[in-house]
Amino acid sequence: TQLLEQSPQFLSIQEGENLTVYCNSSSVFSSLQWYRQEPGEGPVLLVTVVTGGEVKKLKRLTFQFGDARKDSSLHITAAQPGDTGLYLCAGGVWGSSNTGKLIFGQGTTLQVKP
C-alpha cells in the first residue's frame, strides 16, 4: 500500500517567518503534486514535479522532488497571512494499469498570524 506522510500536521507561525513542509514515502512516484485547499473549497494545484531532484519556484514557494522520487518538500519564505490554508501533497504512479489515481498525504494545516 502506497502512503504519503506529511509533517508537520499543524503549523502556526508569525508573518515573515520561513517554513518547510515535508512529504515522505517508501514508494516511488512518477509525479508529485502540491495542492492548497481553503475551507469550503476544493484543492487547487500549486505545482507538479516529475524528475528526481527537480526544484520549482512559485514566487515565495519552493518545491523540491527527492532524487529517488520518494519524497518532496515545500518551503515558504517570508510567510504571509494569505498563505494560510491546508497544504496537500499527492503522488501519482503512471502505467498501463494505473491511469489516474493520486495518493494524498493527510495534509499540513498552516496558520500565519499577522
Place this chain on the structure above:
Amino acid sequence: DAGVTQSPTHLIKTRGQQVTLRCSPKSGHDTVSWYQQALGQGPQFIFQYYEEEERQRGNFPDRFSGHQFPNYSSELNVNALLLGDSALYLCASSFPPTNTGELFFGEGSRLTVL
C-alpha cells in the same frame, strides 16, 4: 471557461438512505475522478471514469457506485448510508494522455449523515 462544478454543495441524510452527487467536468476534460475527504484528512480515491466506464477503483465498498454520461458528466451514488460516510466528496477532472496526473477539483459536496 467553466471549471469543475458539483451539486449539491451541502446535504443532510439519515443512516440507511441513499444519495446521488453530480459533477460536470472542466470544459475539454473527459476523465472524472471522485475522492472522499474526511474532516482534517487528505482526499482518498474512490474511483475514476473514462469513456463511460469505471477505469480504476480505490478501497471503497460496493455501496459506492458511479456513472459517467456521454457528455462526460458523472454521478456518485452511495447506498445504505453510514455515519462514517459523512465527508466532503470531491470531483476532479483531467484530460489524458498525461503522465503528470494534474487534476482540477470542484468545490465539493459536503454530506452529513445523521
